[in-house]
Amino acid sequence: MSYLLSIVTPMFFVACSLHCFIFAMLITGFSSQSLICRAITVLWMVTYVVNIGAILMETMWKYATSLNRARYR
Numbered sequence: 001m002s003y004l005l006s007i008v009t010p011m012f013f014v015a016c017s018l019h020c021f022i023f024a025m026l027i028t029g030f031s032s033q034s035l036i037c038r039a040i041t042v043l044w045m046v047t048y049v050v051n052i053g054a055i056l057m058e059t060m061w062k063y064a065t066s067l068n069r070a071r072y073r
Contacts, residue, residue, distance in 0.1 A: 022048065025041070025044075026041060026045060029041025029044070
């Protein structure tokens with residue numbers, strides 16, 4: 001159990017700090033007066049959401065196929 005926590009805990013803090021950084025970038029981009037900065041921020045946000053969605057879908061697919069394989073063994 002301790003080994004698992006030593007792997008998961010740093011990953012959790014890295015993910016949290018990454019999301020805080022992204023949130024700060026979004027606030028900065030949308031607070032800008034420049035339309036170009038806002039457009040780039042929107043494109044960046046859409047790309048980020050699509051990538052996170054793709055990662056989550058891939059993870060769920062692997063989980064579902066592993067359950068399916070375990071069921072038929």
